[in-house]
Amino acid sequence: MSLNAQTRWHTFQSQEEINQAALHRILAAADAAIAKYGNFLIVLAGGSTPKAVYQLLAKADADWANWHVYHNDDRCLPVDHVERNSKMARDAWLSHVAIPEHQIHDIPAELGNVDGAKAYAQTLAGVRTFDLVILGLGEDGHTASLFPGHVVNNTADAVPVYHSPKPPADRITISQDRLNNTHEVMFLVTGAGKQEAVDQWRAGVAIPATLIQPPQGVDVYCFGVQLA
Structure with missing residues (x-):
């Protein structure tokens, strides 16, 4: 199956509309997973668009006792640093x-990218297929901490990132293979700054975001970009 046949594009007319659509998608995935498996395994993205969705989730009614939360990447900074994805998700x-x-699994990035990645790989060991992975899209086409020009490291479920083009240089990311071991993927893409990356993606250019192609494909929720 071709790349674009596995990539479903959804456009929204306002920030509120995309936020509500993402909220409902997450809650529906949770209900389905809990009915089928008894729990819901979700992988979170950082960034401003997910933050707005997380703030809506904070007010939602859900079977929280059966949610298990992971992060697709994080920055090697102190636990309470404002730029830690884990802190943002907890605060929001x-x-x-x-x-x-014990069901909220932050990446221990404060240990450094090597030791933190080893620890998170142990956390992920034996964890079943994720139910929903949320991802963003950088202006350079990166997703999680999979960056253009970087060798893709699939040696473990969580791997160290060196020399990130966006500071800080040291990060930890869930590997491409483990992110693809999921039932659903939802990209949240907002803002005109993402237009070039979206154009490249839709033209078949191999940007890092295109590495994420689980068997069921991906859904890309867009606001503020044009789909030619």
């Missing part, structure tokens, strides 16, 4: 709902 959402603490 996770600290406000009744997900058991």
Whole structure:
């Protein structure tokens, strides 16, 4: 099957519309997974668009006791640093709902990219296929901490990132293979700054985001970009 046949594009007319669509998609995926498996495994993205969705989730009614939360990447900074994805998710959402603490799996990026990646790979060991992975898209086409020109490291479920083109240089990311081991993927793409990356993606250019192609394909939710 071709790349674009596996990539479903959805456009929205306002920030509120895309936020609500993402919210409903997440809650529906949770209900389906809990009905089927008894739990819901979600992988979070950082960034401003996911943050707005997480703030909506903080006010939602869900079977929180059966949610298990992971992160697709994080920056090697102190735990309480404002640019940590884990801190953003906790401040916006996770600290406000009744997900058991032991089911919130932050990447221990404060340990450094090598030791933190090893620790997170151990956390992911034996974890079943994810139910929903949320991803963003950088202006350079990156997703998670999979960057253009970087060798893709699939040696473990979580791997160190060196020399990130966006600071800080040291990061940890879930590997391409593990991100593809999921039932659903939802990209959240907003803002005109993402236009070039979207154009490249739709033209078949091999930007990092195109590495994420699980068997069921991906859904790209867009606002503020044109789909030619």
